[in-house]
Amino acid sequence: MRNFNLTPSRRVRRTPFSDRVERAGVEAYTVYNHMLLPTAFQSAEADYHHLKRHVQVWDVSCQRQIEVRGRDASRLLQMLTPRDLRSMMPGRCYYTPMVDETGGMLNDPVTVKLAEDRYWISIADSDLLFWVKGLAYGFRLEVDITEPDVSPLAVQGPQAEELMSRVFGASVREIRFFRFSRLPFQGQELVVARSGYSKQGGFEIYLEPAELAEPLWDALMTKGADLQVKAGCPNLIERIEAQLLSYGNDMTRENTPQECGLGRFCDTLTAIGCVGRDALLRTAMEGPVRQIRSLAVEGDPVAPCLDPWPLFAPGTTTQVGQVTSAAWSPDFNTNVAIGMVQLSHWTGGTQVEAETPDGRRTSIVQNSAFIQ
Amino acid sequence: MRNFNLTPSRRVRRTPFSDRVERAGVEAYTVYNHMLLPTAFQSAEADYHHLKRHVQVWDVSCQRQIEVRGRDASRLLQMLTPRDLRSMMPGRCYYTPMVDETGGMLNDPVTVKLAEDRYWISIADSDLLFWVKGLAYGFRLEVDITEPDVSPLAVQGPQAEELMSRVFGASVREIRFFRFSRLPFQGQELVVARSGYSKQGGFEIYLEPAELAEPLWDALMTKGADLQVKAGCPNLIERIEAQLLSYGNDMTRENTPQECGLGRFCDTLTAIGCVGRDALLRTAMEGPVRQIRSLAVEGDPVAPCLDPWPLFAPGTTTQVGQVTSAAWSPDFNTNVAIGMVQLSHWTGGTQVEAETPDGRRTSIVQNSAFIQ
Secondary structure (H helix, E strand, O other), rough: OOOOEEOOOOOOEEEOOOOHHHHHOOEEEEEOOEEEEEOOOOOOOHHHHHHHHHEEEEEEOOOOEEEEEEEHHHHHHHHOOOOOOOOOOOOOOEEOOEEEOOOOOOEEEEEEEOOOEEEEOOOEEEOOOHHHHHHHHHHOOOOOOEEOOEEEEEEEEHHHHHHHHHOOOHHHHHOEEEEEEEEEEEEEEEEEEOOOOOOOEEEEEEEEEEEHHHHHHHHHHHHOHHHOOOOEEEHHHHHHOOOOOEEEEOEEOOOOOOOOOOHHHHOOOOOOOOOHHHHHHHHHHHOOOOEEEEEEEEEOOOOOOOOOOEEEEOOOOOEEEEEEEEEOOOOOEEEEEEEEHHHHOOOOOEEEEEEEEEEEEEEEEEEOOOOO | OOOEEEEOOOOEOOOOOHHHHHHHOOOOOEEOEEEEEHHHHOHHHHHHHHHHHOOOEEEEOOOEEEEOOOOOOHHHHHHHHHOOOOOOOOOEEEEEEOOOOOEEEEEEOOEEEEOOEEEEEEOOOOHHHHHHHHHHHHOOOOOEEEOHHHHHHHHEEOOOOHHHHHHHHHHHHOOEEEEEEEEEEEEEEEEEEEOOOOOOOOOEEEEOOHEEEEEEEEHHHOOOOOHOOEEOOOOHHHHHOOOOOOOOOOOOOOOOOOOOOHHHHHOOOOOOOOOHHHHHHHHHHHHHEEEEEEEEEOOOOOOOOOOOOEOOOOOOOOEEEEEEEEEEOOOOOEEEEEEEEEHHHHHOOOOOEEEEEEEEEEEOOOOOOOOH
């Protein structure tokens, strides 16, 4: 496939960081929640090496927040997810598969509990707000539901903690994984969580107001100069190696959380009130018949995966799954991939064949992600 | 702004026509309903002249269909829109503003009534499916709600009827505006409506199954060769001249249908059951205080409108509206624009100032669209 330009318009929203991102030399974008998301600065491969060695600043404003506030906020949140939220304390972030009444995935956000009656749902690429509003209206819940102008900025990489401590102070080091603190920056308190869409460690700063965007960006760049900080973005190669799923790529409404390997985030027995609970109880008991797996696709670097690539039992036309994300991994010296594989072939070490744009490729199902 | 590449992935879905679109020389895309939408072939201006003189074939697969089927389908449809659907007959297409409980626009689809208990909602750029499913679940309605694999192909331009009659037969000529017929193509019956996102006349073919996509594209191209048929796409210049609104550009959840100038599609008194009716009753009585207007922005061709441009009372810092779409119009020899203008300044002929990226421009509010 040739390269195509992305036509700009208001509908494809810019972010408070877009001017800085473009000055930093962004090469390509995708559109995510009707907003620009950078996809490459130097190149996916150069960005990947840098992310694993140094520290990067990522404009992930497209992780929009749905704010749910009010007397019924906790009830509504539990309706959305099969994860049991009863013991969730303010200050915590939970990865929360969200499902419809059939158990189909609608989004896989991080839920941030700001207070007993106030949450942010930090969403992947779907207008989950519409579902949340529909349920709240249908059940006459006492909640306000809004999209506040909060623009997350991620700081990722092995030097992330060092850089963050220079900007926000040493207390950043005390923040535990998937917890947040409110830390001062230029007279405002920002929500800062230890989280992010990589396995290299790091933080996400939930920026508001937007006026602080460029001062924050500039502070990170200035104080990280000797750490070789650079602008970056979620990296396709690293996220596939780490089996970090992408909603719309690796899973859709067609899939249950169990199929997505997210069963550990489902407390189907105790998540009373989840609208998908009835549908998921059976799956939880019997287990899924297909599931997300990492795969190694042999041979030369593959083309990007634009449509799912069917997986076949070797030498046959029997389809046993599909690949939905793939990229060449310099560190593992093979193509790494994420796919949905049927029970009959999902055991680690099983050989299958992926139908790539340039023909069938022998592929090996992995026991686990390439990086854990 | 520089040009940026769009990074391909499965999440940004290709359409059954994408291979043909690329072979036809598409230059740029946008992303619309998580799907590729072409934005230019030769250039917006060359495409514009061709559209107004000849006939074009547009891949508008991104106008996804929400199918609502079942005993409560009509009840659910009326919940979604303030347009009175009681007298809508099968075979009709209605432009239907869809609103939330506050009267805020969620989408502005065309609703296609296939049968008494079966509708397609042909959507603009938002996951309206989530709202429809949320309401159906909350009210325990007896409906099935799906996104069938229907890919609309538009045939637009003054020669559209001639071309369509060559492919589908003379009965195409009998289809009235915003009505549809089922017409045979290679052994299948396709829904063919007289509609489309231009003022040049034409049709939309609701293609299914996807296997017919390339045969249909090729038939239109072959039989239209002497009509100078070309691949095209919704044209920014022409749609602004015609004041065809774009959800996400010219209107958002912040706006009521009345503000969007869509009051004629609202029967607020009789649309009993519409969830936004209570909120809209007051607006319908009192009228909005700001409304969509066409504007002429003087001077040289303007840059694309990426963020709303504030409109000011001349020589002041008093904001009286904003521009959300703008382009140079060769036929009107001025920049044409769409904006939201306050009551105090919305009368045709009023002079205001638009804050464009290269400074303030005198702008004249129009009485109506440039082309009707």
